[in-house]
Amino acid sequence: MNPVLKVRNLSKCFQIPKGLFGHIMIEAVKSVSFSLNEGKTLAIIGENGSGKSTLAKMLVGMMSPDEGDIWVEEQKLEYGDYQTRCKLIRMIFQNVDSSFDPRLKIGKILDIPLKQNTTLSTSEREVLIYDVLKQVGLSAEHASYYPSVMAAGQKQRVALARALILQPKVIIFDEALTALDISMRSQIINLMLSLQEEHKLSYVYVTQDIGMMKHISDQILVMHDGEVVESGNTAEVLASPLSDITQKLVQSYFGEALTADTWRTDTRMF
Numbered sequence: 425m426n427p428v429l430k431v432r433n434l435s436k437c438f439q440i441p442k443g444l445f446g447h448i449m450i451e452a453v454k455s456v457s458f459s460l461n462e463g464k465t466l467a468i469i470g471e472n473g474s475g476k477s478t479l480a481k482m483l484v485g486m487m488s489p490d491e492g493d494i495w496v497e498e499q500k501l502e503y504g505d506y507q508t509r510c511k512l513i514r515m516i517f518q519n520v521d522s523s524f525d526p527r528l529k530i531g532k533i534l535d536i537p538l539k540q541n542t543t544l545s546t547s548e549r550e551v552l553i554y555d556v557l558k559q560v561g562l563s564a565e566h567a568s569y570y571p572s573v574m575a576a577g578q579k580q581r582v583a584l585a586r587a588l589i590l591q592p593k594v595i596i597f598d599e600a601l602t603a604l605d606i607s608m609r610s611q612i613i614n615l616m617l618s619l620q621e622e623h624k625l626s627y628v629y630v631t632q633d634i635g636m637m638k639h640i641s642d643q644i645l646v647m648h649d650g651e652v653v654e655s656g657n658t659a660e661v662l663a664s665p666l667s668d669i670t671q672k673l674v675q676s677y678f679g680e681a682l683t684a685d686t687w688r689t690d691t692r693m694f
């Protein structure tokens with residue numbers, strides 16, 4: 425099976441002023457490579473400052489890589505070519521509230537990507553908007569709501585709808601569900617999983633929450649200081665972590681190394 429997403433030697437360095445004339449260089453992402461197959465989920469895990477968000481921002485085209493390249497379905501993504509990229513790869517952010525323009529109704533928020541990136545007529549766009557709202561468990565009526573009157577879980581559904589509306593291959597979630605309470609989070613995760621199955625979507629989930637990733641990811645990539653310190657099948661990596669960093673992350677979440685018994689008896693869901 426050919427991977428849907430291929431990332432090769434992606435790097436990003438920041439130059440930060442130091443003193444009056446000097447500067448320091450921060451290597452936020454150091455030559456990261458990975459690939460992801462159709463319908464699969466990759467978790468990118470790491471402590472604060474390990475480079476996860478910088479990697480996610482390069483994937484979605486918000487930041488230019490210094491080196492390396494990104495391919496979706498054999499198509500190389502060029503920085504600045506938003507038209508091509510947004511039909512292939514979309515992102516959902518941690519704070520959905522600040523990603524919506526509060527002056528726009530939901531229907532308008534969902535119409536913007538369609539208007540900017542398709543040649544569909546008004547009535548065709550309307551059909552798509554109602555359809556995507558239904559897919560995420562909302563109704564046509566919600567198209568006339570403003571984000572401010574919606575509950576956190578409903579706004580998360582709108583964010584999913586906006587990510588889905590151009591029918592991308594890959595969706596990136598940057599700590600996207602952190603703000604939700606546990607029951608809301610599990611509802612949204614179940615929705616994400618059923619949409620993934622229905623549309624054969626590939627997900628990249630950037631998080632520090634190893635517990636949730638144990639349940640929903642197929643592959644894991646552990647980052648530290650901009651580098652990938654370990655990667656592979658989620659169950660195998662978490663059960664027998666080779667790097668100190670992964671061992672610490674596992675122990676800090678599960679309170680111990682993850683034995684076969686702990687794995688089986690861990691019933692904490694999301």
Ligand SMILES: Nc1ncnc2c1ncn2[C@@H]1O[C@H](COP(=O)(O)OP(=O)(O)OP(=O)(O)O)[C@@H](O)[C@H]1O
Binds near residue numbers: 440451471472477479
């Ligand atoms: N725009 C920027 N300018 C300068 N340095 C930056 C910038 N963005 C990130 N960095 C630095 O790059 C490194 C990686 O940051 P990044 O936000 O990618 O890590 P992270 O793993 O996502 O952390 P967190 O979980 O806290 O978001 C950090 O040292 C950070 O301070």
